Amino acid sequence: MPLKNRCMIIAFSLLSIVCCLPPVGLTANRKLKVVATIPDLASLTRAVGGDLVEVSSIALGVQDPHYLEAKPSYQVRLSQADLLIYNGLSLEVGWLPLLVQGARNPRVSPGAKGSLKASEAVDRILEKPTGEVDRSMGDVHPEGNPHYLLDPRNGVKVAKLIRDRLKLLDPVNSSKYDANCAAFEAMMNKRIKAWEQAASVLRGKKIVTYHKQWEYLADWLGLEIVAQVEDKPGIPPTPRHRAWLVTMMKEQKIKVLLTANFSPGLATAKKVADETKAKLLSLPASTEGEPEIKEYPDLFARLVSALAEALKE
Amino acid sequence: MKKIAFLVSAFFLVIVFSGRPGLSQETDPSITGISRAFNPAISLNGLFYGMGTSLESEEHHEDESEGHHHGLEPGIHLQEVELAITANVDPYLRADATFASHGENVELESLFITTLQAPAGFQVRLGKFYVPFGLHNQLHTHAFPFVEPPLINQGTFGHHGWIDTGVTCSWLAPLPWYFNLTVGGFGGPEEGVFSSSPEEEFVGFGRIENLFDLSDAATFRVGGSFAWGPAILESDTSTVPDARVVEQVWGADLQFKWRPPQFQQTRGLVLQAEWLERQRLFNDNEWIGAGKGYYVMGLAQVSRWWWLQARYDWRERQPTPKGDPIFYQHEDEDMNLGLQRWSYAVALVPTHFQAYKLEYSVIDHGGRLEYRTCFQVNFTIGSHPAHEY
Numbered sequence: 001m002p003l004k005n006r007c008m009i010i011a012f013s014l015l016s017i018v019c020c021l022p023p024v025g026l027t028a029n030r031k032l033k034v035v036a037t038i039p040d041l042a043s044l045t046r047a048v049g050g051d052l053v054e055v056s057s058i059a060l061g062v063q064d065p066h067y068l069e070a071k072p073s074y075q076v077r078l079s080q081a082d083l084l085i086y087n088g089l090s091l092e093v094g095w096l097p098l099l100v101q102g103a104r105n106p107r108v109s110p111g112a113k114g115s116l117k118a119s120e121a122v123d124r125i126l127e128k129p130t131g132e133v134d135r136s137m138g139d140v141h142p143e144g145n146p147h148y149l150l151d152p153r154n155g156v157k158v159a160k161l162i163r164d165r166l167k168l169l170d171p172v173n174s175s176k177y178d179a180n181c182a183a184f185e186a187m188m189n190k191r192i193k194a195w196e197q198a199a200s201v202l203r204g205k206k207i208v209t210y211h212k213q214w215e216y217l218a219d220w221l222g223l224e225i226v227a228q229v230e231d232k233p234g235i236p237p238t239p240r241h242r243a244w245l246v247t248m249m250k251e252q253k254i255k256v257l258l259t260a261n262f263s264p265g266l267a268t269a270k271k272v273a274d275e276t277k278a279k280l281l282s283l284p285a286s287t288e289g290e291p292e293i294k295e296y297p298d299l300f301a302r303l304v305s306a307l308a309e310a311l312k313e
Numbered sequence: 314m315k316k317i318a319f320l321v322s323a324f325f326l327v328i329v330f331s332g333r334p335g336l337s338q339e340t341d342p343s344i345t346g347i348s349r350a351f352n353p354a355i356s357l358n359g360l361f362y363g364m365g366t367s368l369e370s371e372e373h374h375e376d377e378s379e380g381h382h383h384g385l386e387p388g389i390h391l392q393e394v395e396l397a398i399t400a401n402v403d404p405y406l407r408a409d410a411t412f413a414s415h416g417e418n419v420e421l422e423s424l425f426i427t428t429l430q431a432p433a434g435f436q437v438r439l440g441k442f443y444v445p446f447g448l449h450n451q452l453h454t455h456a457f458p459f460v461e462p463p464l465i466n467q468g469t470f471g472h473h474g475w476i477d478t479g480v481t482c483s484w485l486a487p488l489p490w491y492f493n494l495t496v497g498g499f500g501g502p503e504e505g506v507f508s509s510s511p512e513e514e515f516v517g518f519g520r521i522e523n524l525f526d527l528s529d530a531a532t533f534r535v536g537g538s539f540a541w542g543p544a545i546l547e548s549d550t551s552t553v554p555d556a557r558v559v560e561q562v563w564g565a566d567l568q569f570k571w572r573p574p575q576f577q578q579t580r581g582l583v584l585q586a587e588w589l590e591r592q593r594l595f596n597d598n599e600w601i602g603a604g605k606g607y608y609v610m611g612l613a614q615v616s617r618w619w620w621l622q623a624r625y626d627w628r629e630r631q632p633t634p635k636g637d638p639i640f641y642q643h644e645d646e647d648m649n650l651g652l653q654r655w656s657y658a659v660a661l662v663p664t665h666f667q668a669y670k671l672e673y674s675v676i677d678h679g680g681r682l683e684y685r686t687c688f689q690v691n692f693t694i695g696s697h698p699a700h701e702y
Binding site for chain 2: 060062063064067068069070071072073075076079080093094095097098101102103104106109110111135234235236261262264
């Protein structure tokens with residue numbers, strides 16, 4: 001038999017064996033390794049999992065999670081994970097599929113128990129397009145606005161979803177996950193009330209944002225976002241849109257222009273704010289977005305106080 | 314006759330339209346058998362270029378016929394249109410296919426399956442695909458950083474790179490850094506090195522790749538590739554018989570990438586170098602060089618839309634296979650002068666789905682200089698899989 005044929009037989013045999021091998025299961029008596037795509041999800045997992053989990057986040061708090069590069073080193077992290085938690089709604093579509101495929105870890109492959117889409121916990125997705133979408137509309141997310149974790153009430157829902165998945169993967173410690181989650185929920189509910197009270201002055205106030213990022217925050221606090229600096233999501237504004245925006249902001253006496261501190265359009269936002277004499281608020285949009293924001297609740301303390309301070313008059 | 318035709322037409326119309334719709338039209342796939350839910354992701358990439366050269370038309374074609382094939386022609390042309398189709402076959406396999414055309418025929422560029430569930434960090438790929446030899450050979454044409462591939466890749470693997478039918482098995486080692494080992498076997502490509510591999514033989518391939526995170530912003534990658542296989546060197550003289558040789562290609566690649574997390578959309582730097590050497594074994598004991606070269610390039614993102622790029626590349630001149638196949642490499646006196654090229658480009662990238670490149674190159678054809686200016690337009694529609702890091 002020619003060498004080439006022999007090699008082909010060996011290759012097909014290898015492929016068949018590899019495909020038929022069962023996925024590697026979880027090993028008992030060790031911490032669950034959890035990889036979250038964004039720091040908010042990592043923080044929620046820490047809150048629920050406590051010392052039973054080892055959590056890391058792929059994106060940093062100062063990074064725009066839309067535009068990460070699929071570094072092979074992230075694949076290494078995912079290759080060793082028991083659980084992958086991702087935001088969903090196409091937030092990570094540009095890089096997560098490459099990582100999951102490159103990680104070669106059946107435990108976190110799509111549909112596996114170790115793959116959790118956090119958006120499943122959220123019952124009210126904002127800005128879900130009702131008609132056809134195409135790229136002439138900019139970076140539109142066909143499933144809706146993916147920044148739902150900027151409403152802390154959604155954070156509580158996601159924490160419960162994470163609790164359920166941790167219990168499924170590690171049933172021995174179910175009671176601990178239940179207790180941790182209950183404590184987190186109680187703490188958050190208390191703090192949410194306090195934040196809502198502090199933010200009562202914001203209700204009905206109009207602001208402009210750079211990107212369609214703050215809709216859930218505004219929905220929670222009763223802020224009215226009247227326009228974005230970006231004409232279309234993810235696309236820098238045209239001069240015509242900018243001129244319209246400046247006029248509109250002056251007419252409506254918009255006092256605050258809100259942008260994420262990682263936004264690529266900070267310079268543009270600053271120019272618009274200068275022209276309209278609005279206050280430019282460049283704020284963290286994620287846990288670890290500033291050194292003091294170590295956990296998820298810290299983010300809202302910072303956002304509410306900054307907005308209340310800027311819009312108090 | 315007309316009456317018969319009328320009656321037949323009327324009969325068909327009655328048959329076709331006589332069905333009475335129910336209260337609601339049933340569209341459930343379980344009854345219609347038609348579903349779009351599992352359609353694959355489809356995308357189309359268009360690539361056009363315009364090229365002007367200081368060479369006269371005759372000189373350009375003479376240069377091409379001498380084997381210094383650069384792929385591009387003066388004027389405005391379609392460089393490539395690529396249709397990519399991707400989907401998971403089932404929980405165990407993913408399939409990718411690309412069809413490419415350069416203006417005339419549509420060819421199957423790649424078609425392969427990749428395992429999704431293999432354990433212990435293994436992944437098997439089977440089919441026709443870009444062989445992961447080095448860094449540049451893994452890129453589709455629309456992802457090239459410059460309009461043309463590096464001279465050494467072009468000279469070794471042909472203008473379209475080494476695309477081959479075979480199988481690879483790669484292993485991601487359980488180490489703190491990215492360490493990936495790939496081995497494989499291929500049937501021999503249609504152009505470039507190993508293209509004259511006898512059908513019953515195969516080409517062996519191996520690659521080791523390491524990537525280290527230097528910081529949140531910077532990575533350093535180092536890789537080595539090796540391939541070997543038999544080849545038949547055809548002689549065009551009646552006195553010298555065809556020679557059966559073993560060919561091997563070595564490659565080494567280095568890459569440094571920097572992209573600050575907070576400014577990842579507006580700042581970035583890529584420094585990359587790759588070296589390739591091709592050798593032939595004669596009489597089972599004598600390795601003779603059959604071409605080597607390298608490129609060094611730097612790509613700097615200076616704002617949200619703009620990139621500045623530069624590349625220097627060099628390779629030994631590839632002589633035409635005339636005369637004695639054993640010695641022809643040394644007959645060409647120009648060979649040691651080599652080919653070298655300096656390229657400078659400005660790229661405008663408004664979104665992930667369109668890019669424009671203006672490139673100026675100086676090519677030294679062993680003492681004779683050529684000046685080239687290229688313009689390239691690149692766009693993508695549909696759901697295109699993300700590119701590797």
